[in-house]
Amino acid sequence: xxxxxxxxxxxxxxxxxxxxxxxxxxxxxxxxxxxxxxxxxxxxxxxxxxxxxxxxxxxxxxxxxxxxxxxxxxxxxxxxxxxxxxxxxxxxxxxxxxxxxxxxxxxxxxxxxxxxxxxxxxxxxxxxxxxxxxxxxxxxxxxxxxxxxxxxxxxxxxxxxxxxxxxxxxxxxxxxxxxxxxxxxxxxxxxxxxxxxxxxxxxxxxxxxxxxxxxxxxxxxxxxxxxxxxxxxxxxxxxxxxxxxxxxxxxxxxxxxxxxxxxxxxxxxxxxxxxxxxxxxxxxxxxxxxxxxxxxxxxxxxxxxxxxxxxxxxxxxxxxxxxxxxxxxxxxxxxxxxxxxxxxxxxxxxxxxxxxxxxxxxxxxxxxxxxxxxxxxxx
Ligand code: C5P
Numbered sequence: 001x002x003x004x005x006x007x008x009x010x011x012x013x014x015x016x017x018x019x020x021x022x023x024x025x026x027x028x029x030x031x032x033x034x035x036x037x038x039x040x041x042x043x044x045x046x047x048x049x050x051x052x053x054x055x056x057x058x059x060x061x062x063x064x065x066x067x068x069x070x071x072x073x074x075x076x077x078x079x080x081x082x083x084x085x086x087x088x089x090x091x092x093x094x095x096x097x098x099x100x101x102x103x104x105x106x107x108x109x110x111x112x113x114x115x116x117x118x119x120x121x122x123x124x125x126x127x128x129x130x131x132x133x134x135x136x137x138x139x140x141x142x143x144x145x146x147x148x149x150x151x152x153x154x155x156x157x158x159x160x161x162x163x164x165x166x167x168x169x170x171x172x173x174x175x176x177x178x179x180x181x182x183x184x185x186x187x188x189x190x191x192x193x194x195x196x197x198x199x200x201x202x203x204x205x206x207x208x209x210x211x212x213x214x215x216x217x218x219x220x221x222x223x224x225x226x227x228x229x230x231x232x233x234x235x236x237x238x239x240x241x242x243x244x245x246x247x248x249x250x251x252x253x254x255x256x257x258x259x260x261x262x263x264x265x266x267x268x269x270x271x272x273x274x275x276x277x278x279x280x281x282x283x284x285x286x287x288x289x290x291x292x293x294x295x296x297x298x299x300x301x302x303x304x305x306x307x308x309x310x311x312x313x314x315x316x317x318x319x320x321x322x323x324x325x326x327x328x329x330x331x332x333x334x335x336x337x338x339x340x341x342x343x344x345x346x347x348x349x350x351x352x353x354x355x356x357x358x359x360x361x362x363x364x365x366x367x368x369x370x371x372x373x374x375x376x377x378x379x
Contacts (some may be wrong), residue, residue: 008036015055017047041058068117068136072118081123088166090127095178099171099173106249111274125151146195152202160206162208164208212234218236233280251270252267313364313366320333322371
């Protein structure tokens with residue numbers, strides 16, 4: 001049956017540790033991998049032989065996670081890299097104490113799993129939680145806001161989207177005591193300093209989604225944060241509402257997008273909320289670039305016409321924007337009101353590409369919405 005099937009095949013080996021580590025088994029597994037089979041590596045622990053070693057059948061959760069990832073390979077996020085943060089950061093006071101918060105990590109983990117199941121390559125950057133580690137994604141464990149910022153900055157350099165579901169501490173102790181603080185003094189004053197705002201500091205051509213846990217003026221505060229942090233989407237929730245917010249499996253959020261659109265979702269599972277957010281991310285990722293086919297008149301006149309159905313990502317006709325060319329130079333240009341063509345300063349690009357012919361495809365990608373774009377030839 002396995003030889004006949006066209007379905008993806010997942011193998012979860014389970015055997016004695018010496019058998020598993022034997023080079024014959026390892027060679028056979030490598031051969032299966034090379035043929036496109038997916039292997040779920042066994043776990044470490046007690047074996048049927050009575051010994052302890054590597055050979056226990058992988059956790060059922062891990063096997064199910066792998067099945068979901070393999071089935072999701074052709075999902076609407078296939079080929080996309082998504083960074084998700086989760087959990088509440090911990091800011092140390094001394095070697096045994098920290099400032100924490102009530103985040104359970106459930107929303108972030110649901111986001112990461114949903115993205116994985118839709119085909120994305122996921123990096124989950126998580127502060128401590130009591131949740132089991134999700135399968136088939138890169139998991140980076142951090143404790144503090146500063147560590148989370150470092151991990152997010154590194155992972156985001158390659159990412160298409162960053163979803164910040166973590167509850168990041170806003171303040172950290174200015175000095176961390178080297179030894180456990182004694183409880184002799186009747187009062188204790190801690191001096192706190194601001195942590196870096198991760199969402200604000202991560203730059204680049206990626207979709208940024210934030211969560212705003214609010215206890216009053218939910219929409220207004222969330223909208224203000226979306227502006228301040230330059231986000232594409234904000235998921236706002238009222239943490240005083242029952243069955244919504246921390247530690248529960250359900251959430252009631254309102255999605256606010258950069259264009260001002262507000263959508264209030266009903267109470268639903270965190271997984272469903274995650275999928276609704278990802279629906280929006282998919283839409284935004286699709287809307288980040290336009291593909292154009294070069295026509296003979298464009299080469300002759302050294303102009304690029306943007307068809308009317310493809311002008312949505314650009315500023316209004318006649319309004320200037322920067323266009324980065326493939327040699328790294330940046331020109332300032334606009335789409336002409338009358339002709340729908342980009343002609344100002346674009347001649348140099350045509351001159352640099354004498355090989356360009358009708359039928360070739362180019363792609364224009366948003367670098368900074370309404371301000372900066374990149375023009376590339378699709379080979
Ligand atoms: O400002 P506030 O903390 O309410 O904003 C919430 C959003 O900002 C969340 O998405 C959270 O992950 C993110 N955040 C951040 N860096 C901080 C604090 C919050 O990226 N230092």
